[in-house]
Amino acid sequence: MKGKANKADVVVGVYYRPPSQENDTDELFYKELRDISRSAAPVLMGDFNFPDINREYHTMNTNKTRKFLKHVEDNLLVQVTKEVIRKGVLLELLLMNKEELVGEVVIGGCLGHSDHEVVEFQIVGERRKTTSKTSTLDMERANFGLLKELVCKVP
Template sequence: MVVPGVLIFIKSSIPAIRRTDLETHCEMFWIQIQTRDGPVLFGVFYHPPNSDATILEEMNAAISTIPGKYSIVLCGDFNVPNIDWSLATPTVSSPVNSTICSLVHDNFLTQLVSSPTRGDHILDLILTNNPSCVSNVRVVDNLPGSDHDAVEFDLSVSSDDIVQSSRVLLNYSKADLHEFQEVLSHIPCNCIPTDNGIEYAWQYWKDLFFSTATSVISTVKWKQSKMKQWFTSATLHLIRVKRRVYHQMKCLGSDLLKAKYKAISNLVHSQTRKDTSDHVTNLSKSYFANSKKFWNFLNSIKGRRHPIPPLKHNDSSVSNDSSKANIFNQFFHSVFTVEDNNSLSELRQSWKSTLN
């Protein structure tokens, strides 16, 4: 996502929406990510040198409309050198310095960059109303082609916390294309403003086009694929072939296709089991390096709602929750005191047997 002067790269697996309602007549860009702890607003901003305070006043007015439940992270090149950020007060009196400090105080923001980013000045800032969600802020070497240093930080939002919103698509297959063409022909393309550059004109035309499309064409929810991430490309190819043969069998109903579908189904079943077994083996081998992956996988296949079944311990069955906890505690203690490779191999084999 890009506007002139600023840019945000977003991983395709992270559902983000653009918040144009927060953007003003400046080089600024906002996206919203929905998490289980509430929405996170992430913005980038560029304030040109020697600009007046109007831009910052408009941004302050926009931020002040954001409800308190939102976590705000705003970063960028603000070009305001004469600020004591330990107190968020100007060291030199000017309208720009006063406005940026008012913006910080009025919206209860904290500035997290503590090292100079250009010369002796802190020009590149990270402003947030939730400092706990930002960590490991560091200033690194100069950016290529720039006299500023880069600022890196971690946003403490894990992929498990991100709420995957359902994607809505236009259902062109059931659209009345003649009606769509008729409505589209009335768009006043000659009235699209071009004074702000080609990018702005392109975005303006896209908004017109999709607003017209959504008024005529029905929508359909797109369901994300639930393919396991550890399936190999060969397995995924077999699954696609299985679906294709299934549809052919439903349409034609021949015995040959039924036999072919049954053979492919058996092959897919054995291949997916093999991929899962290999994945479990790899997780058990890397348990001490990354135990979190192991437990995430275990929770995904066992489910959090299912109680732990009775355990066999010393030739007896244990069903009491407290006794189960003590048995697991003893087992985990033995895991972290294993020292020799033979015992470690036995432990891995024990875990594989438990999962199977």
């Protein structure tokens, strides 16, 4: 979605992950998620089919689910939907990196004979790029040998 400056302010994505999806396909999704999260404000919704996530205690039973949650956290995404959706399990997720991007999230009803709930929301904010004046160090260019030598000289 383009903002006032005709730049991509928000990227809206819908994703369905089959329960038996292969690891290679998961890896492709995680790469896309990483790329989108770095370039724009993502709003991602869909059925990710990780029924073993216990949202209350933040636990899970499988490595696939752990990996999914790690990628969600690594990309600074937050889950907006908190309601139990289907058969006691929260499968439909609404994820973004800024909670203030959406408002009035309403869950309920279904389209046709689907067992998926409809998730409605409004995109209410614009993403403004700001220039940070905080300097960061490039650790790949660090001279760790010199650092070790200097630290050893400190009494």
